[in-house]
Amino acid sequence: MFASAENVLILLCLCSLHPTFGQDCPSRQELQGSLKQVQKLLSAHETTCLQSLRNLKKKINVLHSSAGKQTTKTINSTCPKLDTPSNGRKLGKSHSAGHEVHFLCDPGFELVGSESRVCQDSLTWSGQSPVCRDINECASSPCLNGGACVDEVNQFSCVCAKGWAGATCQSPVPTFFITMTNISATTAAATTLPAATTGPFVRPSRCSTVQGTTHCTCEPGYTISGRDSYTCTDIDECELFHNGQAGRLCLHACANTPGGYRCSCPAGYNVTRDGRSCKDIDECATRQNNCTKDHMCINTYGGFQCVRVDCPKIPHATYVKTSPMRCERNPCPVDNKACSQAPNSFSYHYLAVVSNLSAPRVMFRVSALRPIGDTLRFSLLGGRQARRHFTVQRSDRLTGQLMLVSPVQGPATLEAEVEMSELERRVQLGRYITKVTMFVSPYEF
Ligand SMILES: [Ca+2]
Numbered sequence: 001m002f003a004s005a006e007n008v009l010i011l012l013c014l015c016s017l018h019p020t021f022g023q024d025c026p027s028r029q030e031l032q033g034s035l036k037q038v039q040k041l042l043s044a045h046e047t048t049c050l051q052s053l054r055n056l057k058k059k060i061n062v063l064h065s066s067a068g069k070q071t072t073k074t075i076n077s078t079c080p081k082l083d084t085p086s087n088g089r090k091l092g093k094s095h096s097a098g099h100e101v102h103f104l105c106d107p108g109f110e111l112v113g114s115e116s117r118v119c120q121d122s123l124t125w126s127g128q129s130p131v132c133r134d135i136n137e138c139a140s141s142p143c144l145n146g147g148a149c150v151d152e153v154n155q156f157s158c159v160c161a162k163g164w165a166g167a168t169c170q171s172p173v174p175t176f177f178i179t180m181t182n183i184s185a186t187t188a189a190a191t192t193l194p195a196a197t198t199g200p201f202v203r204p205s206r207c208s209t210v211q212g213t214t215h216c217t218c219e220p221g222y223t224i225s226g227r228d229s230y231t232c233t234d235i236d237e238c239e240l241f242h243n244g245q246a247g248r249l250c251l252h253a254c255a256n257t258p259g260g261y262r263c264s265c266p267a268g269y270n271v272t273r274d275g276r277s278c279k280d281i282d283e284c285a286t287r288q289n290n291c292t293k294d295h296m297c298i299n300t301y302g303g304f305q306c307v308r309v310d311c312p313k314i315p316h317a318t319y320v321k322t323s324p325m326r327c328e329r330n331p332c333p334v335d336n337k338a339c340s341q342a343p344n345s346f347s348y349h350y351l352a353v354v355s356n357l358s359a360p361r362v363m364f365r366v367s368a369l370r371p372i373g374d375t376l377r378f379s380l381l382g383g384r385q386a387r388r389h390f391t392v393q394r395s396d397r398l399t400g401q402l403m404l405v406s407p408v409q410g411p412a413t414l415e416a417e418v419e420m421s422e423l424e425r426r427v428q429l430g431r432y433i434t435k436v437t438m439f440v441s442p443y444e445f
């Protein structure tokens with residue numbers, strides 16, 4: 001329709017521009033008819049166009065209104081923001097209609113209100129605002145035997161009545177521990193009071209909770225202190241076992257240490273393998289001595305002695321060393337009575353003993369191996385000191401013994417001489433001297 005109308009118009013324009021084309025142009029009537037047709041066409045076309053335009057406007061209006069509605073709906077389709085409860089958590093971020101948000105509380109807190117809330121179509125949350133409330137652990141009265149409960153975050157503690165201990169005051173305090181605690185406390189007060197709460201003699205206890213019951217233990221050498229079950233105090237073993245039935249803890253000296261104790265010994269002693277006793281060091285066997293070649297080393301308790309055996313110098317008689325510990329008289333000239341009455345031999349013996357040996361006790365024995373006379377006599381020689389501590393007795397026909405009759409307090413060196421005489425019809429045949437030197441240590445071990 002548009003095409004034919006355009007052709008008519010082009011034709012009209014050509015005719016008006018070139019009127020000389022006379023023969024080819026249509027007649028006026030034909031032109032008027034054509035113009036009427038074009039008018040009709042244009043009129044119909046206008047009607048159609050207006051109709052289309054109206055439809056288009058309608059559609060745009062519909063789109064406009066629907067777009068406006070859409071925008072409004074987007075702005076108003078979420079529920080108001082929800083806060084996370086203090087001491088708790090919120091799970092779920094979407095606040096759109098139909099979505100759920102969940103709430104959890106930290107350990108030790110309980111949730112009051114709704115655990116889950118849904119954003120409803122009305123754009124309001126279902127349920128009630130949740131709160132995390134501190135759980136009262138004392139509500140179940142967990143402290144036994146008159147203990148007072150103290151509620152803390154996620155736990156409780158018990159302040160026990162006297163005589164009870166443990167996390168829930170479930171254990172009676174043994175008398176033994178009360179004694180030890182008192183001793184420890186006394187010691188701590190006397191020596192380490194300023195550091196009593198932080199020093200090495202005080203440690204925290206190790207507590208573990210099993211099925212709601214807390215058990216506290218201490219490291220070895222420590223005990224739960226009297227104040228609370230969370231503090232361990234060092235056991236003063238030295239004080240505790242000072243006069244125990246099983247004897248002293250240390251043979252010599254005891255030093256209390258954090259979590260233990262240590263025994264020490266005086267100079268000349270080593271601590272034994274069990275850590276409690278003292279054993280003498282044998283300086284003579286271990287060459288820890290400074291004795292010269294012409295001296296003999298005698299091991300003593302707590303030390304050693306360098307001794308030199310020199311044969312005695314007596315008028316009318318001479319002696320020769322026949323062994324390291326023995327001197328024998330050289331043969332006497334004929335009819336030299338003074339010489340023949342001098343002792344036939346001198347024997348030397350050294351004893352090492354501890355202080356305060358119980359008495360009486362046998363210290364040494366002297367025997368005649370091949371007696372030649374009919375009588376043997378044993379006697380004690382020496383000064384007042386020797387007689388105060390010793391005596392000589394016959395133990396059988398051929399043997400005499402040196403007896404200690406009273407305890408000796410060391411350190412001391414005692415000397416005693418035992419004389420054995422052989423007689424034949426009351427005539428002296430020989431004299432044999434045994435010199436005993438006794439080294440007494442200052443300690444009773
Ligand atoms: Ca200790």
Ligand SMILES: [Ca+2]
Binds near residue numbers: 283299300
């Ligand atoms: Ca020694």
